[in-house]
Amino acid sequence: MASVSFKNIEKSFGATKIIHGISFDISDGEFVVLVGPSGCGKSTLLRMLAGLEPISGGVITIDDKVINDLDSKDRDIAMVFQSYALYPHMTVRDNMAFSLKLRKADAELTNTRVANAARILNLDPLLDRFPRELSGGQRQRVAMGRAIVRDPKVFLFDEPLSNLDAKLRVAMRAEIKALHQRLKTTTVYVTHDQIEAMTMADRIVVMHDGIVEQIGTPLELFDHPGNLFVAQFIGSPSMNVLKGTLRQADGREWVEALGQQWPSLTHAQARDGQSVHYGVRPTDITVSASGNGIPAKVIVVEPTGAETELLLEVGGAQLVVVMHGRTAVQPDDVVHLEITAEKSHVFDGTTEKRLD
Amino acid sequence: MSAVAIQAGDTPAARKSGGMTSWEKWGLILVIPYLLIFVVFVIYPVGYGLWLARHPESYTKLFADPIFFRTLVNTLIFVVVAVNVKMVVALFLSGFFLHTRWWIKALSLVFILPWAVPSIPTILSMRFMLNPEWGVINSAIFKLTGMDGPNWLNDPTLALSFSMLAHIWKSLPFWTLILLAGRMAIPGEQYEAASVDGASNWQKFCFITWPSMRSLFLTSTILSMIWTLGDFNSVYLLTGGGPADLTHVLATLGIRYLRLDQVDLSLASIVVALPLILPLVYFMMKRLSK
Amino acid sequence: MSAGLRKSRITWKMVSTEAKLLLIGIPVFLWTIIPIYHMVLFSISPRNAATSGRLWPKEPTLSNFSFVFQQKHFYLDHFWAQLGNSLVIALSVGALTLAVSTAAAFAISRLKVRGGRTVMNMALFTYFIPAAFLAVPMYKTMGNYGLLNSQWSLILAMVTIASPYCIWVLKQASDKLPWELDEAARMDGATAMQLFRLVYLPLMVPSLVAVGTYALLLAWNEYLYAFLLLSKDSSVTLAVALGNFLAADDSPWELLMTTGLIYALPPAAIYYAFKRYMVSGLTAGAVKS
Ligand SMILES: Nc1ncnc2c1ncn2[C@@H]1O[C@H](COP(=O)(O)OP(=O)(O)OP(=O)(O)O)[C@@H](O)[C@H]1O
Ligand SMILES: [Mg+2]
Numbered sequence: 014m015a016s017v018s019f020k021n022i023e024k025s026f027g028a029t030k031i032i033h034g035i036s037f038d039i040s041d042g043e044f045v046v047l048v049g050p051s052g053c054g055k056s057t058l059l060r061m062l063a064g065l066e067p068i069s070g071g072v073i074t075i076d077d078k079v080i081n082d083l084d085s086k087d088r089d090i091a092m093v094f095q096s097y098a099l100y101p102h103m104t105v106r107d108n109m110a111f112s113l114k115l116r117k118a119d120a121e122l123t124n125t126r127v128a129n130a131a132r133i134l135n136l137d138p139l140l141d142r143f144p145r146e147l148s149g150g151q152r153q154r155v156a157m158g159r160a161i162v163r164d165p166k167v168f169l170f171d172e173p174l175s176n177l178d179a180k181l182r183v184a185m186r187a188e189i190k191a192l193h194q195r196l197k198t199t200t201v202y203v204t205h206d207q208i209e210a211m212t213m214a215d216r217i218v219v220m221h222d223g224i225v226e227q228i229g230t231p232l233e234l235f236d237h238p239g240n241l242f243v244a245q246f247i248g249s250p251s252m253n254v255l256k257g258t259l260r261q262a263d264g265r266e267w268v269e270a271l272g273q274q275w276p277s278l279t280h281a282q283a284r285d286g287q288s289v290h291y292g293v294r295p296t297d298i299t300v301s302a303s304g305n306g307i308p309a310k311v312i313v314v315e316p317t318g319a320e321t322e323l324l325l326e327v328g329g330a331q332l333v334v335v336m337h338g339r340t341a342v343q344p345d346d347v348v349h350l351e352i353t354a355e356k357s358h359v360f361d362g363t364t365e366k367r368l369d
Numbered sequence: 370m371s372a373v374a375i376q377a378g379d380t381p382a383a384r385k386s387g388g389m390t391s392w393e394k395w396g397l398i399l400v401i402p403y404l405l406i407f408v409v410f411v412i413y414p415v416g417y418g419l420w421l422a423r424h425p426e427s428y429t430k431l432f433a434d435p436i437f438f439r440t441l442v443n444t445l446i447f448v449v450v451a452v453n454v455k456m457v458v459a460l461f462l463s464g465f466f467l468h469t470r471w472w473i474k475a476l477s478l479v480f481i482l483p484w485a486v487p488s489i490p491t492i493l494s495m496r497f498m499l500n501p502e503w504g505v506i507n508s509a510i511f512k513l514t515g516m517d518g519p520n521w522l523n524d525p526t527l528a529l530s531f532s533m534l535a536h537i538w539k540s541l542p543f544w545t546l547i548l549l550a551g552r553m554a555i556p557g558e559q560y561e562a563a564s565v566d567g568a569s570n571w572q573k574f575c576f577i578t579w580p581s582m583r584s585l586f587l588t589s590t591i592l593s594m595i596w597t598l599g600d601f602n603s604v605y606l607l608t609g610g611g612p613a614d615l616t617h618v619l620a621t622l623g624i625r626y627l628r629l630d631q632v633d634l635s636l637a638s639i640v641v642a643l644p645l646i647l648p649l650v651y652f653m654m655k656r657l658s659k
Numbered sequence: 660m661s662a663g664l665r666k667s668r669i670t671w672k673m674v675s676t677e678a679k680l681l682l683i684g685i686p687v688f689l690w691t692i693i694p695i696y697h698m699v700l701f702s703i704s705p706r707n708a709a710t711s712g713r714l715w716p717k718e719p720t721l722s723n724f725s726f727v728f729q730q731k732h733f734y735l736d737h738f739w740a741q742l743g744n745s746l747v748i749a750l751s752v753g754a755l756t757l758a759v760s761t762a763a764a765f766a767i768s769r770l771k772v773r774g775g776r777t778v779m780n781m782a783l784f785t786y787f788i789p790a791a792f793l794a795v796p797m798y799k800t801m802g803n804y805g806l807l808n809s810q811w812s813l814i815l816a817m818v819t820i821a822s823p824y825c826i827w828v829l830k831q832a833s834d835k836l837p838w839e840l841d842e843a844a845r846m847d848g849a850t851a852m853q854l855f856r857l858v859y860l861p862l863m864v865p866s867l868v869a870v871g872t873y874a875l876l877l878a879w880n881e882y883l884y885a886f887l888l889l890s891k892d893s894s895v896t897l898a899v900a901l902g903n904f905l906a907a908d909d910s911p912w913e914l915l916m917t918t919g920l921i922y923a924l925p926p927a928a929i930y931y932a933f934k935r936y937m938v939s940g941l942t943a944g945a946v947k948s
Pocket of ligand 2: 055056057171172
């Protein structure tokens, strides 16, 4: 049980600086997901917390104690690696007991802890196997078991699911989440998959090019993305974004883009004629065959069963719309789009910051 | 917060225990044995040897020794002929051992023997085979023709040739094995694709095998040249440098001088060999220390 | 074209391939086996029958072996002692080389010791300098150190010659171990030495076997250094003793060949026993191009 805090963390490899002053706090028992595109520095940040990478600048504290100069073994942190990093020459049992053995814990304690972890993760029948005799999902569980046995202050996960197939990934996602709810150990979880982030996190830290773009609960990020990057990164399919001009008249506000008028709420900071990015999520557009709204031509119809995804064209640009259920719409049909102003997102054209 | 900030100022450079983590310390401790060996048994001998070989007179004396030039020529012949013959044969045989037959597998076990057993007994065995009076070769010649065979090792040309054969006999298996490993690393699909395109065996060799083996073959040849330059046994045990010191190579000449108590000449002959070796060593270092 | 005709043509082609293979295989076999068979033939032939020109002695005998084992010849006075010397020296070189080079490879590859690259290059350089050229300086050096005629001189010289290649092979193999294993061990609380003992060594066993065998065989087979550095009849290795037979023209060949055979058998046996490790371990190093 512990709180973690990053203060102005910086990291350079040689002359290249790849993390530019990151600060945020993680409270006790929280499940925080670091998410961002490949190469943005997530793993590096996690590894600095783990003590596997020296910290170039700033301080990391665990429970208000500065840990910059502690060896990783003295930080009381356990980590699950993407490649699992199980010791190939040890059985599952020995893999899990290894850290306790190094700490010279007594045999009884070790046995109870291993048995406990094995029970939680359904590893009992596998305890005497070697890692090479396990499936990917089982290895993944052993890697978690190895972390649980230590009963650390903080769990770290670095893309633990990316070597699994899609179905197993969903199952393991739920398992990790359930595990966290049961153990309530502070957890930092790195992924580049925003769905993993959305489904698992108490709070998400969106990173990009070595800085933090936004921190918030999954729904905060989804409903109020602070900038264009977060808007497009969170949510799948990703948000439709149009470049346009903001118009204000009669206390009303809208965005002109692609020769159409797109409804938006009024923004205090906005001024008439400002260039903006107009965003709307595919699920927030209503399509009707006739009536009013913005006309659009259907290009592709992709039914997935419960939902139907439409690819539409408006004024030379393409939009994605997700409809519930099924539709009779055919390619080349012309449909009409309706958007409620509350569901729109407007970002400044140059700073790409959200307008409020 | 400000207290933390002050601490932050000196963290990046700060390291524990005299600027070294315990891991770095162990790293140092663990390389020290080898470093000691290197300093005591490589640096010191080489330095001492160069120091002993510092007198110009040694070189004048060396160059004045007729054996020395003969040795240089022998060494060049040995390296150029023996290595190239050996490598070409090894390349050919590596193709042969690629075939899957039970008897080829069995043969490969026998074939490796010359490399797996020490040189002395086998080279001495060859030496006895070549003995003019009792050796099996001349006995056979006598039985078949009623005439005495030649005194094989008493003719410098023949003696050097047999040394080269002994050298090839000893090291051919190793290089065949290396080139075989290289051949096995070529994906089979390439050959299948070539077969579909109607390539002949020779074309397959030219367009698939050789391009992928060229670099390995070159490296192997250079390495083999270096090792051949240092092959003492094949010459010393078979001919002893004789007859009349006419079959020495650089590897045995130094020992000959040493036995004659001419240490300065001995070391000078090694120093003279350096221009031959160092470029090859440099080439190998560049290749392998990537 | 009928099926039968086609079939017979294929068979003919197969026969010709087999014939070609045999045409290569038989000479290769003879070339390889003749000097070895010649040695075996001598060792089982009675004293005067060895040179009879027969392919198999009329009365094969093991009396040569009993001669050797009972040291019943002037050249063989110290046979058992020399065999023992060869063994002790080879085992010591194997063990020492293994210790020195494993430690160095671990430090360079896994602990990333500063200057590790330089150490590696120094080792490679030593590896490429032919041992014969280092022999005379080494002989003079051992004289300076006062080690001449002590078996330590040969052991240390052979460790010097064997370890560069061993370090290199071990480093190549170490570099292939996943880096995360070390990190996982560090997070599990392992010290550098615990990582070495509990994770690194067990995973390196195949390469360690290859490298240890290499060093052992190198020392057992060594002739030049052994005859330079050791001289007392009771302290030389069997290799030197065999070389001493050459001193006289009337050497008892059948005894020399018998002793030679006894001397050659252990390395051959070891080679075959560890063939799997040797071939993969040693060619993996050399094939990198
Ligand atoms: N040891 C290193 N030396 C030099 N550069 C490095 C090193 N490790 C990482 N980098 C660089 O730092 C940047 C961030 O790497 P990091 O591994 O943290 O990315 P990531 O966000 O985890 O990406 P991914 O999702 O692909 O794992 C990358 O540009 C990478 O090239
Ligand atoms: Mg990463």
